[in-house]
Amino acid sequence: MFWLFSLSALADQPECDGSFDLNRLLEGLEVAEHALAQGIDSRAGEVLTVLHEGVICLEEPVHPRHLVRYGRARALLAFAQADEAELRYWGQLALLDPEVRWPRGLDGDHPARETLEALEPTPPLRLEHRGLRVPRGGALLVDGIPQDHPEAVPDAPHLVQVIDGSGLVLQTLWQDGVIWSEALLSDDPQPLPIPWACPPPDPGLDPYAPVRISPEEQARRRALRTEQLAQDLQEKEQLKEALHREQLRAARRRARLERRSDTSDPGPGPGPGPGPGPGPGDGTIRWVDVYLEDVLPRRDPLEQGRSTQGCDDLLLLEPRSMLGRLTEVQLLCLQTRLSTTRAQTTRSAISRLLVADAWARGDDHRWSGAIRRHLEQIDRSDADLCYLFARWLASQGSIDPEAIRWARLALDNAHQWEGDQRIQRIAALHRICTMVAQSLWLDAEEQALQRALPERLQRATFWRNQTKTLAREWLQFATAADIDRTLPYELCLSAAGTTEYCDLV
Structure with a gap:
């Protein structure tokens, strides 16, 4: 409960205050992973969103294995939300170290694991003719790994950290693929030397163990941070003073130009001057371009009144x-x-x-x-609106995975319904999710059969696992509600290929 309260407080903080550290990240990941294992997707999404914002406040380097946990959690959430593109996006971060063990509750035969394991790492791209710009003696980390040149995996998230010569983290930011900030790039393509203060990540680190920092190291970091803040404040004051001086010079220049203009003006000539410009009353120019009375239809008698x-x-x-x-x-x-x-x-x-x-x-x-x-x-908390939108999307004739998204949100808020309406609508929502997923799976299978490209095979695997998972959830509800379970059972068997997964104990 303390952690959830802290998450709420952190979400309202406009700036970093030093309270978010690696242990806060690990605590949040544990909460998110537990929520995912329990099927509480909304809670997991809230926690992961706050962690995403909190990570940029970290004042210590992040280990790649910590990012693997975060990437996996985001990919699992994307699987639960049937978001194929999001799963591939965060799945690339999870591929930093596939050997990292899975957390409790997600280490068994989870359908999302098969989808993640089917992903292939995307080759990184290097910016040619550009180099990295860091403080003197500093370094730049991409996903916890020191870099000597601008190189990153496209269509994947990256955590970028700038470190000074003393090992102090000056900046942490999320980067989308190979979209580098110009502030981090230089025109010198020479490889950046990796300083002694930035060693490679520890290959034996346990990403589930709390991070322990010695009191001496904490004191050193506080001193460096205080010194850096004082330096930043001094630079801001110098910049403010320089800006003030420039404003004064600009004001003096304007005054000189105005004086010259006054002395060089010959005054009115023998003929009439041009006179004042057109005003609101001029017949040649309309003061307002459009009059509502001219363009809107006349109101009928039913439309009169207050x-x-x-x-x-x-x-x-x-x-x-x-x-x-x-x-x-x-x-x-x-x-x-x-x-x-x-x-x-x-x-x-x-x-x-x-x-x-x-x-x-x-x-x-x-x-x-x-x-x-x-x-x-x-x-998005209104179950009725989510239900209506999901049904409308599913009835349009095209295969739209967005229907699954809104159907899942309606299911999250199904407690707003009661009695027979609740049973009928939940069953309809499960049907929408499963049938749309099956259509997407069969479509992906057909495309993969035509040409077995890796991305087509991955897409077919993703939607087959989605169909299997969603059909089983529908089957569980049908069993509990004592309604017809024939169709969900058949769909589950077709996707799972075995009765063991679909036979409920």
Whole structure:
């Protein structure tokens, strides 16, 4: 409980305060791995998101094996969310050291392990004709490994750390693939010498053991950090002073130019001057480009009254939105309020009006955009909206893995339903997940048969394991709810290829 409370506090911190260290990272990974083993994907996602932000506050070098644990956890979460691209992305980080043992609860016959083990490492790419820029005597670590030139695996996350000559970590940042920060690059392509203060990672490190730092080393790091902060403060003051001097010089230059302009002005000539420029009353220029009265349709009698004058009172607009009778003026007003309002409760209420109006009108394009924005940017905890969106995506005729994503989120919040409705909707959501996964698996198998490229084989393996896992979850629910289990059992057998996995004990 203390760790979860600390996670919440950390998430609200705008800047690093030195409280996040490697042991905090390891504690968070243990919480996330336990949540993944228990199937609590939402909790794992929350913890891993906070860890992702906290890692950049680390003041000590990160060992590659610690990153392997983090990469595996992110890949497992992606598998649970049926996000194939995300699994491949974080799976590359997990491939830093495939020999790292798996945590308890995930070390058995987990379908995601087969998918991860089927991944092949992507060859790294080196930036030609460029070198690395680090402080004098310092070094640069990519995923915990000292680098002498800019080289990284594309389409994979990388943790980059800049270290000075004393071994102090000056900066930690996440890098996407080979998109290097220009601040880290130089035009000198010569390899960077690796200093003594940056030894290679310890090959015998246990990534599950707490990190112990001697009191002497802690004191040394505190002293170096204090010295670095003082130096940074001094540089900021010098920069501020230099900027102030430059502003004064610029003001003096402007004053001189104005004086010259005044003395060189010949004054009005014999003819009339050009006169003032056009103003709001000019007939030749319109002060406002568009008048709403000219472009919006005339309101019918049903649209008269207080409820049509703007969108201040959301309660008065609710019945009209349910009937699809919001006017263009009201829709524009609601869109404007949504983009400018910061209160989350008000944003949610406005967004729901827009979703309801589009649904009542049968405008699929506007409805799908409105509900996607609501779920992605405002609130994804509403099981009804997630359920509706998942069903709509699954009914469009195309194989869209996004349907699985929203169906899983609806299942996470299925406690909002009761009685027969709960059973019917949970069964429908399991069906959506499994059937979409099976369609993606069969499609990937067909492509792999046409041409057995590694990425096609990996995709087929991913979706076969997804089908196997999702079918078994559907089968477990059908058994517990005492409903027909024929289809989930057949789908489970087709993907697993054995009754042992699908026969529930």
